[in-house]
Amino acid sequence: MEPSRRRHSRFTVALATCLSVLCTAGLALAAPASAAADPKDDAKRASRAANRAEAILEAATVTARSAARRLEAVTAALPAARNKVAVSRGIVVAAAVEAVTARRRADIARAGYGRAAARFDQAQKRFEEAHERVDEIAAASYKGGNFALINVLVGARGPQDAMDRLGLVDQVMQKQQESVDAFLVASREARIEQDRAGLAKRAAEDAERKAAAQFVAARVAQATAKQARAAVIRLAQSRRAALIAARSQRSAVLARYEAAKAEEARIQDALRGLDSKTGGGPYLGGKLLMPVHGWKSSDFGTRYDPYYRVWQLHAGTDFAAGGGTPIHAAASGRVVQAGWNGGYGNYTCVNHGRRDGRNFSTCYGHQSKILVHVGEYVRRGEVIGRVGTTGASTGFHLHFETRFGGTPRNPLNYLPGCLC
Numbered sequence: 001m002e003p004s005r006r007r008h009s010r011f012t013v014a015l016a017t018c019l020s021v022l023c024t025a026g027l028a029l030a031a032p033a034s035a036a037a038d039p040k041d042d043a044k045r046a047s048r049a050a051n052r053a054e055a056i057l058e059a060a061t062v063t064a065r066s067a068a069r070r071l072e073a074v075t076a077a078l079p080a081a082r083n084k085v086a087v088s089r090g091i092v093v094a095a096a097v098e099a100v101t102a103r104r105r106a107d108i109a110r111a112g113y114g115r116a117a118a119r120f121d122q123a124q125k126r127f128e129e130a131h132e133r134v135d136e137i138a139a140a141s142y143k144g145g146n147f148a149l150i151n152v153l154v155g156a157r158g159p160q161d162a163m164d165r166l167g168l169v170d171q172v173m174q175k176q177q178e179s180v181d182a183f184l185v186a187s188r189e190a191r192i193e194q195d196r197a198g199l200a201k202r203a204a205e206d207a208e209r210k211a212a213a214q215f216v217a218a219r220v221a222q223a224t225a226k227q228a229r230a231a232v233i234r235l236a237q238s239r240r241a242a243l244i245a246a247r248s249q250r251s252a253v254l255a256r257y258e259a260a261k262a263e264e265a266r267i268q269d270a271l272r273g274l275d276s277k278t279g280g281g282p283y284l285g286g287k288l289l290m291p292v293h294g295w296k297s298s299d300f301g302t303r304y305d306p307y308y309r310v311w312q313l314h315a316g317t318d319f320a321a322g323g324g325t326p327i328h329a330a331a332s333g334r335v336v337q338a339g340w341n342g343g344y345g346n347y348t349c350v351n352h353g354r355r356d357g358r359n360f361s362t363c364y365g366h367q368s369k370i371l372v373h374v375g376e377y378v379r380r381g382e383v384i385g386r387v388g389t390t391g392a393s394t395g396f397h398l399h400f401e402t403r404f405g406g407t408p409r410n411p412l413n414y415l416p417g418c419l420c
Helices: 002-027 039-056 062-142 145-154 159-248 250-275
Strands: 295-298 301-305 310-314 317-320 326-328 333-340 346-355 358-370 383-387 397-404 407-409
Touching: 062 159, 159 250, 250 310, 250 333, 250 346, 250 358, 250 397, 333 358, 346 383
Parallel strands: none
Antiparallel strands: 295 317, 301 310, 317 397, 326 383, 333 346, 346 358, 358 383, 358 397, 397 407
């Protein structure tokens, strides 16, 4: 048992050292986020945030858009990362407690085995002593000891002497029977104590294995907690770098926003001029035709840019579609603009007549190719261009507008509700 005790002692020292390190590491971790995030949704949330940042910054520089994407993605990922740190810290502490508990149970089991082994040693000693006495009786019988007892009776000199001698023989036989009975009892007790000691030994060994497993689990928890904390630190560093990059683009982005405002003013002036001209019948086309087969990726409306603190109008609705996808005229009418228009890239506007007292037009931006020219009459559903990503665009899509006297209104009010 000495080697086992030495191993037990070394294990106890190692466990105590490791648990001390684990508890220190656990308490040193970052505090949990105020609102726990679900790690499963983290990637989707980060992607949505990054896409939203790109939509807001569509007219910004490429560097600014890239910085905003990183900033939004990192900001969205931080709550889940911090929550993982908090969870990991709890696991470290729990693992440490479980390891201590397992070690304590192993110590108790080891002590129980020691007591059981001591009882077995005592029972084994009694068994051996009883066995020796039985061996002596057996040896005496083998050597004729029973005949000696009979000779004692035969040699009696009278009835009284025979009775006395018979009592002596009876005492000898009783002592021999007691020795045999004691041997049987000692043998049974030895077997029982041996079984108990065996069970105690197995229990002690199981407890030792569990303690060792908990010790390993505590070390794994510590490593996981360190990785989680390192991930939060990396995210924080990435966020700082993205902020620095975004700030460095402030002047260039604000200049682009001013240019975008000027482009919008020019478009409104050009289309507003149609109102002062005579001619043009009323619009009778009803709901517009969907101009492209795709999905809505960005809504109409005024947006606030939180990075550069300016407001801007997104004058249409964006429909994402593959590059080169046909663009159809939403209604019949005459082409009044067709060409390059700054941030709108390849841009086409079609006038459809008067509606609500104003000239009603639809416009199509970011085309890869324009297939019509100014003055051309197009029919509803006719292919007038191809989807592209020209101008201030972050991916293949159609920027679709509905304008009244040049003023943009929400296209969703004039398209089919199903967008199909």
